[in-house]
Amino acid sequence: METVHAHPPEALIEGRERSHADPEAVERRLELGAVVLMAIATLATAWCGYQAARWSGDLSHSFASAAITRMEAVQASTQGGQRRIDDLLYFNHWLDAQQAGDTELADLYRRRFRAEFVPVFEAWLGQRPFSNPDAIAGPLHMREYRLPEQVRSDELHAASGEHFVHGTQAKINADRYILATVFMAAVLFFAGISLRLDWRRLQLGVLVMACTLLVGGGFFVLSLPLA
Numbered sequence: 001m002e003t004v005h006a007h008p009p010e011a012l013i014e015g016r017e018r019s020h021a022d023p024e025a026v027e028r029r030l031e032l033g034a035v036v037l038m039a040i041a042t043l044a045t046a047w048c049g050y051q052a053a054r055w056s057g058d059l060s061h062s063f064a065s066a067a068i069t070r071m072e073a074v075q076a077s078t079q080g081g082q083r084r085i086d087d088l089l090y091f092n093h094w095l096d097a098q099q100a101g102d103t104e105l106a107d108l109y110r111r112r113f114r115a116e117f118v119p120v121f122e123a124w125l126g127q128r129p130f131s132n133p134d135a136i137a138g139p140l141h142m143r144e145y146r147l148p149e150q151v152r153s154d155e156l157h158a159a160s161g162e163h164f165v166h167g168t169q170a171k172i173n174a175d176r177y178i179l180a181t182v183f184m185a186a187v188l189f190f191a192g193i194s195l196r197l198d199w200r201r202l203q204l205g206v207l208v209m210a211c212t213l214l215v216g217g218g219f220f221v222l223s224l225p226l227a
Contacts, residue, residue: 030203034191037210041187044214044221048180054227055174062167066160073156080149087117088140120145176224183217186210 090109097106113121121139129135136142190210197203 026200030207031195033207034194034210037191037207037214038188041184041191041210041214044218045181045184045188048177048184048221051224051227052174052177052181055170055177058227059167059170059174062163062170066163066167069156069160069163073153073160076149076156077153080147080153083114083147083149084140087114091121091139116148117145170227173225173227177221180217180221180224183213183220187214187217 090112094106094109094113097103097109110121117139120142123144124136124139124142127135139145187210190206190213194203194206194210197206
């Protein structure tokens, strides 16, 4: 004889109430998950926007510094060129007077040499250029001949290049943070639209997509440098 398990009516009623309450609990959990995703995505979007603005400011500062430094380099190079022309002119006048045998005029031009040019000129004379065919053609071609303005110009050009490279990298970082905001905007869209869906499977699928975008965008943001 089969045993029949009798259940009191109260137990049956409680079981039916629990079965009806479960879908509502799942719905609340899904809504809570969507709200949490939207909150995290909102904070991440604000952070990415802040970093993009910081890098954009760094970009403007670096490019402005590069432009100013390059102008200073050109100015220094121009001054160096003028010094070189002066050295060349006085040397040519001295050479012409020396060849003409006008010692007094040659001494006059020699006294007008710049103080920095005199050691180079004497080193060139030490090669006996008028009798040595292997002597260097002129003091301006000597290895010792260096203009401070030209050295400064080279340094400024190098600094300008560094500023430009830094500005270019800042632009890349700003663009990447802006790209990260696209990920977060997609998270906000999918998490928000999930609250409007009645089909449970579609709602779950949309939330999973939002989570995937949030995780991927989060790792992408963490890999970016801070301004």
